[in-house]
Amino acid sequence: MHKKRLAELAASLKSADIKAAAILPSAALHYLTGMSLSCSERPLLFVVLDGGELLAVCPFFEATRVAREAPHATIFTYSDEQGAGQSFAALAAKVGPLKNIAMEYQAARLLEYLLLKEHCGVESLADLRPLLAEQRMLKEPQEINKMQQAARLADLAMGFVEENLCPGLSELSLLAKAEEFIKSKGGHLAFISIIGGERTALPHATTSARILMTGDVVVVDLGCQVEGYYSDITRTFLLGQASEKMLEVGKIVLAANTLAREAIFPGVSASFIDQVAREYITKAGYGEFFTHRTGHGLGLEIHEEPYIVMGNQYLLAAGNTFTVEPGIYLDGIGGVRIEDDICVTATGAISLTTYPRALKVVTKFAQPPSKGEAPCRP
Amino acid sequence: MHKKRLAELAASLKSADIKAAAILPSAALHYLTGMSLSCSERPLLFVVLDGGELLAVCPFFEATRVAREAPHATIFTYSDEQGAGQSFAALAAKVGPLKNIAMEYQAARLLEYLLLKEHCGVESLADLRPLLAEQRMLKEPQEINKMQQAARLADLAMGFVEENLCPGLSELSLLAKAEEFIKSKGGHLAFISIIGGERTALPHATTSARILMTGDVVVVDLGCQVEGYYSDITRTFLLGQASEKMLEVGKIVLAANTLAREAIFPGVSASFIDQVAREYITKAGYGEFFTHRTGHGLGLEIHEEPYIVMGNQYLLAAGNTFTVEPGIYLDGIGGVRIEDDICVTATGAISLTTYPRALKVVTKFAQPPSKGEAPCRP
Numbered sequence: 001m002h003k004k005r006l007a008e009l010a011a012s013l014k015s016a017d018i019k020a021a022a023i024l025p026s027a028a029l030h031y032l033t034g035m036s037l038s039c040s041e042r043p044l045l046f047v048v049l050d051g052g053e054l055l056a057v058c059p060f061f062e063a064t065r066v067a068r069e070a071p072h073a074t075i076f077t078y079s080d081e082q083g084a085g086q087s088f089a090a091l092a093a094k095v096g097p098l099k100n101i102a103m104e105y106q107a108a109r110l111l112e113y114l115l116l117k118e119h120c121g122v123e124s125l126a127d128l129r130p131l132l133a134e135q136r137m138l139k140e141p142q143e144i145n146k147m148q149q150a151a152r153l154a155d156l157a158m159g160f161v162e163e164n165l166c167p168g169l170s171e172l173s174l175l176a177k178a179e180e181f182i183k184s185k186g187g188h189l190a191f192i193s194i195i196g197g198e199r200t201a202l203p204h205a206t207t208s209a210r211i212l213m214t215g216d217v218v219v220v221d222l223g224c225q226v227e228g229y230y231s232d233i234t235r236t237f238l239l240g241q242a243s244e245k246m247l248e249v250g251k252i253v254l255a256a257n258t259l260a261r262e263a264i265f266p267g268v269s270a271s272f273i274d275q276v277a278r279e280y281i282t283k284a285g286y287g288e289f290f291t292h293r294t295g296h297g298l299g300l301e302i303h304e305e306p307y308i309v310m311g312n313q314y315l316l317a318a319g320n321t322f323t324v325e326p327g328i329y330l331d332g333i334g335g336v337r338i339e340d341d342i343c344v345t346a347t348g349a350i351s352l353t354t355y356p357r358a359l360k361v362v363t364k365f366a367q368p369p370s371k372g373e374a375p376c377r378p
Numbered sequence: 379m380h381k382k383r384l385a386e387l388a389a390s391l392k393s394a395d396i397k398a399a400a401i402l403p404s405a406a407l408h409y410l411t412g413m414s415l416s417c418s419e420r421p422l423l424f425v426v427l428d429g430g431e432l433l434a435v436c437p438f439f440e441a442t443r444v445a446r447e448a449p450h451a452t453i454f455t456y457s458d459e460q461g462a463g464q465s466f467a468a469l470a471a472k473v474g475p476l477k478n479i480a481m482e483y484q485a486a487r488l489l490e491y492l493l494l495k496e497h498c499g500v501e502s503l504a505d506l507r508p509l510l511a512e513q514r515m516l517k518e519p520q521e522i523n524k525m526q527q528a529a530r531l532a533d534l535a536m537g538f539v540e541e542n543l544c545p546g547l548s549e550l551s552l553l554a555k556a557e558e559f560i561k562s563k564g565g566h567l568a569f570i571s572i573i574g575g576e577r578t579a580l581p582h583a584t585t586s587a588r589i590l591m592t593g594d595v596v597v598v599d600l601g602c603q604v605e606g607y608y609s610d611i612t613r614t615f616l617l618g619q620a621s622e623k624m625l626e627v628g629k630i631v632l633a634a635n636t637l638a639r640e641a642i643f644p645g646v647s648a649s650f651i652d653q654v655a656r657e658y659i660t661k662a663g664y665g666e667f668f669t670h671r672t673g674h675g676l677g678l679e680i681h682e683e684p685y686i687v688m689g690n691q692y693l694l695a696a697g698n699t700f701t702v703e704p705g706i707y708l709d710g711i712g713g714v715r716i717e718d719d720i721c722v723t724a725t726g727a728i729s730l731t732t733y734p735r736a737l738k739v740v741t742k743f744a745q746p747p748s749k750g751e752a753p754c755r756p
Contacts, residue, residue: 039484040681041484041674041681041682041685059670060669061580061581061582061669061670061707062582064579064580064709065580065582065583079669080670080671080685080687080688081671081687081688081689103488104488105487105488105489105492106417106419106487106488106489107487108487108488109483109484109485109486109487109488110481110482110483110484110486110487110488110491110503111483111484113488114483125488176561180558183554201442202439202442202443203439204439204440204443205443291438291439291457292437292439292458293458293459296419303418303419304419307419307458309458309459310458310459311459329439331442
């Protein structure tokens with residue numbers, strides 16, 4: 001599998017007339033070699049030549065691991081005392097100058113880029129991201145299988161959160177419960193945010209110590225991970241009592257989510273899916289409050305290609321996996337977002353996440369608040 | 379506090395004749411503004427001018443949060459449809475071209491660098507890291523206080539792991555127990571690895587599903603986090619029975635750790651501390667198996683300046699915080715590492731971590747293995 005992926009990348013490099021790809025620890029590296037490494041202050045870099053050869057520069061004490069997990073790689077090591085420069089030079093001495101290379105602009109650091117420039121004769125740079133995206137966007141069956149498992153876990157976690165929503169509980173303590181629950185199921189909760197009240201108007205707010213109150217709108221955004229592959233789901237709840245405004249907004253967001261999902265077919269552009277969701281929300285009078293794109297690709301990264309955004313003329317194809325997540329955010333009041341994970345099939349699309357989507361007024365609480373009355377929104 | 383730090387940075391920029399520092403979400407940004415942000419595919423960048431002004435480029439939907447947490451910043455936003463380029467151009471239009479800037483080579487991405495180059499007239503680049511390190515290496519009292527709290531939690535977690543070491547238990551299940559324990563104490567375990575058997579010969583091996591066995595050498599490396607500040611401790615245990623070889627190696631590593639810690643005074647070089655540990659291990663005949671530097675700075679990052687490495691002529695000063703962690707790694711047999719967190723004082727140094735250091739043969743087990751005999755090393 002990794003051999004095939006490396007060969008495909010080498011072919012892409014060749015046809016783009018690029019000598020090599022230089023890859024830091026990243027989802028791309030995981031995709032190409034299966035290795036899960038992380039960046040540190042010590043440079044660690046893999047190089048894929050346009051002929052398909054794999055080379056690596058790494059600290060001496062990491063060499064055993066790299067050799068085990070990437071047995072075909074030619075490894076250049078350095079000690080803390082020597083520093084990395086001489087390994088980069090040794091690599092260039094072996095394979096010749098790397099005049100034009102590709103690096104992922106959003107993953108590559110200046111540290112490694114400047115070392116390559118100084119020691120390996122790099123003169124020009126291209127973005128590796130679009131070169132690899134072509135491959136990575138078309139998920140193989142075993143990748144989709146892992147994403148389905150991750151989505152199933154996310155549905156399960158969402159169910160747990162709904163069952164445990166309760167006025168009087170803090171956002172953070174509910175988050176901790178959900179983490180424990182998923183762990184007890186043998187799953188891995190990759191991220192979760194539980195936001196109640198007017199902070200739901202901030203699409204990227206983080207869970208706080210705030211106590212959930214009757215009347216709150218609660219936005220729950222979470223994802224699980226299975227063997228490197230992510231899910232990403234958002235549902236919105238109303239705690240204890242309905243708010244007419246939020247119910248109205250919730251219906252609009254649900255319709256936008258549904259229409260966008262139903263518009264997905266192979267051959268349709270990513271931009272069009274965004275347009276479907278955005279036009280519906282705009283006609284309903286909330287266009288200016290839908291402040292982000294309709295979705296993002298999903299896989300080894302939580303955000304990856306294809307982006308479901310106005311202007312992206314990429315034509316969807318079977319094997320694409322991405323989110324559809326329209327939202328409306330009213331400053332000082334609250335927000336609603338409904339997010340699903342979609343897999344494009346030969347004849348349309350399926351949603352990997354299946355948890356009920358409609359905004360729900362939760363009125364049955366698992367545990368009553370510990371002291372006195374449940375707190376209410378003023 | 380943040381105002382003072384920004385002013386100090388501005389002064390450093392001015393004296394280095396650098397127009398601005400461009401800072402991505404990172405420990406440096408946290409240090410300068412208190413903001414904890416993370417990188418995504420959407421560029422998000424702060425700029426500190428040599429006059430001390432703070433500016434930010436961020437996605438439109440993050441602007442509310444940035445404005446709340448960095449109220450003095452001038453913010454330039456962009457939507458997903460527009461893309462970030464025009465915000466970089468707007469920033470340059472406001473403050474003039476940023477001909478020479480500093481970025482942290484090990485944190486800055488090509489993505490933002492290339493946008494700055496294209497839209498802000500960047501011509502030359504310097505590494506921000508050493509400019510900021512001067513400030514960041516000298517911890518303020520409230521920073522040391524947080525590090526002490528983090529170290530106390532790490533001691534506590536190490537105690538829990540020792541008490542729960544048991545043949546028959548998997549490394550991963552012991553790790554999960556330790557995480558739960560620290561969480562139940564209200565603490566945050568930032569990282570932990572529990573490695574048993576011959577994989578301890580890999581300094582950066584990760585916890586696996588391997589079952590701990592009688593006769594194992596077990597290396598436990600963990601750190602906690604308190605308000606952004608880290609601790610980092612390693613202890614080595616022998617499970618159930620002594621190995622003469624490992625006991626011998628353990629004594630050498632302990633002596634190296636002790637001698638190095640006792641050599642720390644203001645005015646002594648970082649290189650000298652490495653030399654003290656390395657010479658002792660080398661004289662004992664294991665020099666080639668001590669494959670990494672003696673330590674690294676610790677604070678808002680797990681690895682930061684000052685690095686305790688041969689050749690680093692930085693003279694230690696009161697307020698420096700770093701690890702001392704000599705180790706010996708014998709391929710196919712196992713490894714020993716003993717790591718403490720040090721704070722340099724006016725008259726010497728204190729160890730923030732205090733858990734007993736000597737290699738210990740653990741013979742009392744909290745729980746007997748569930749089935750039959752405890753597994754033994756062959």
